Amino acid sequence: MNRNYFLLTILMLILAAGTFFLKKQTDYKQINADKLLWEIIQPSRFVTTDQVARMIIQKDPSLEILDVRSPEEFAKFSLPNAINIPPDSLMAPSSNDYFGIPGIKIVFISDDGIKADQEWVLAKRLGFKNMYVMKGGLNRWIETIIQPKEPGESEPYTAFEEYEFRKGARLYFTGAKVEKSTVSKKVKVVIHRKKKAAVAAGGC
Amino acid sequence: MHVHESNPQKTLITIILFVLVIVIGFLTLHRPRFKYKLNMAESVQMLQNKTNCFYPWQLPDVLDKTHPKVVLIDIRNKFVFSRGHIPGAENISAFDLTKKKNIRHLKALAGKNVTVVLYGNGPLQANGPWMWFRMVGFSNVKYLAGGYGYYKAHKDNLAETKNDNSYLTGIPRFNYAVVASSKNVPATTTQKMKKPVIVRRKRKAAVAAGGC
Numbered sequence: 469m470n471r472n473y474f475l476l477t478i479l480m481l482i483l484a485a486g487t488f489f490l491k492k493q494t495d496y497k498q499i500n501a502d503k504l505l506w507e508i509i510q511p512s513r514f515v516t517t518d519q520v521a522r523m524i525i526q527k528d529p530s531l532e533i534l535d536v537r538s539p540e541e542f543a544k545f546s547l548p549n550a551i552n553i554p555p556d557s558l559m560a561p562s563s564n565d566y567f568g569i570p571g572i573k574i575v576f577i578s579d580d581g582i583k584a585d586q587e588w589v590l591a592k593r594l595g596f597k598n599m600y601v602m603k604g605g606l607n608r609w610i611e612t613i614i615q616p617k618e619p620g621e622s623e624p625y626t627a628f629e630e631y632e633f634r635k636g637a638r639l640y641f642t643g644a645k646v647e648k649s650t651v652s653k654k655v656k657v658v659i660h661r662k663k664k665a666a667v668a669a670g671g672c
Numbered sequence: 673m674h675v676h677e678s679n680p681q682k683t684l685i686t687i688i689l690f691v692l693v694i695v696i697g698f699l700t701l702h703r704p705r706f707k708y709k710l711n712m713a714e715s716v717q718m719l720q721n722k723t724n725c726f727y728p729w730q731l732p733d734v735l736d737k738t739h740p741k742v743v744l745i746d747i748r749n750k751f752v753f754s755r756g757h758i759p760g761a762e763n764i765s766a767f768d769l770t771k772k773k774n775i776r777h778l779k780a781l782a783g784k785n786v787t788v789v790l791y792g793n794g795p796l797q798a799n800g801p802w803m804w805f806r807m808v809g810f811s812n813v814k815y816l817a818g819g820y821g822y823y824k825a826h827k828d829n830l831a832e833t834k835n836d837n838s839y840l841t842g843i844p845r846f847n848y849a850v851v852a853s854s855k856n857v858p859a860t861t862t863q864k865m866k867k868p869v870i871v872r873r874k875r876k877a878a879v880a881a882g883g884c
Contacts, residue, residue, distance in 0.1 A: 472683035501706035501808050508800035509766040545848035555716050581796055582841040586719055589803045610846045661874045
């Protein structure tokens with residue numbers, strides 16, 4: 469037999485043997501570490517309590533709330549339709565069903581946003597998309613939606629609009645009665661003056 | 673009779689080319705710059721650690737240089753940094769953290785066993801980058817609890833904040849179940865809301881628009 473063919477065969481066998489030394493792949497996919505940091509520093513991954521409240525009230529079908537607190541705390545109080553996934557059960561096969569559904573926005577919530585943020589990073593590392601963190605968490609939820617503060621007089625018009633929305637949202641979430649106070653709802657007064665007819669428009 | 677057998681040199685050339693292609697392939701293989709040193713389970717475990725953050729009451733020691741083994745890094749952008757920062761802090765904006773120069777610097781600090789403390793504006797900003805550094809193997813990185821905002825508000829009595837818990841995270845500050853179901857209207861002032869009145873004046877028609 470030709471010596472060169474023999475060499476070629478040996479070379480192939482050596483290369484094939486090299487595959488035994490390939491690193492063992494983990495059983496889950498991960499995104500590159502470089503890409504992960506890039507995703508982490510995007511401010512667009514945060515949503516406000518107002519945005520979440522609005523989505524709940526409008527019964528947005530694409531919203532999925534994931535609560536990362538402990539099951540005991542979750543049992544005491546949770547937002548409507550929230551799902552409880554503490555960080556240690558993130559890798560459990562049962563919780564995998566909630567991630568990576570096309571067209572679904574996932575919002576992580578916790579007491580103040582830190583734990584939610586950490587779980588966001590973990591889930592992002594697994595490559596899931598369309599995930600957000602509710603800034604300020606449930607503490608800010610109570611402060612803004614359940615106990616909204618009236619804006620001061622010098623605050624801009626948007627603050628008043630926001631307050632009006634929060635008052636309505638509060639009624640929605642607490643089931644409180646509509647307050648019948650003496651505070652009359654003033655309607656925005658828009659004065660349209662009739663166009664004055666030009667001085668000498670008509671005929672004499 | 674096979675063609676190659678008439679020219680043994682040809683097979684040798686093929687072998688050499690084959691090896692060359694494989695070697696070049698391996699050399700140009702895209703290797704990511706960073707690799708996770710902690711797997712998922714370890715990362716979850718790491719989050720439970722109580723010594724992950726650097727507390728504001730530990731800052732005075734750093735500020736008066738009695739504790740030189742700590743370096744503060746401000747991850748906000750240059751503009752915000754220039755408007756106010758913790759004295760002695762370095763500024764590496766979050767977008768520049770992985771620049772080669774900065775990574776070399778951070779690695780040097782890690783080699784000297786210096787604790788690196790990241791901080792952002794609020795408590796949330798440095799949290800993500802801190803976690804990232806931990807996962808890629810910088811075990812000397814911590815984050816400042818409360819962020820710059822808390823520092824600024826308590827600048828003069830940092831040592832006393834040891835008993836304050838407002839910067840601690842993961843604490844429910846309300847009894848949600850009670851507060852959220854209470855039907856009482858929270859104490860609001862009876863002051864009437866002022867709404868801006870928008871007056872739109874129509875433009876006056878020109879004096880002598882029509883004519884007789």
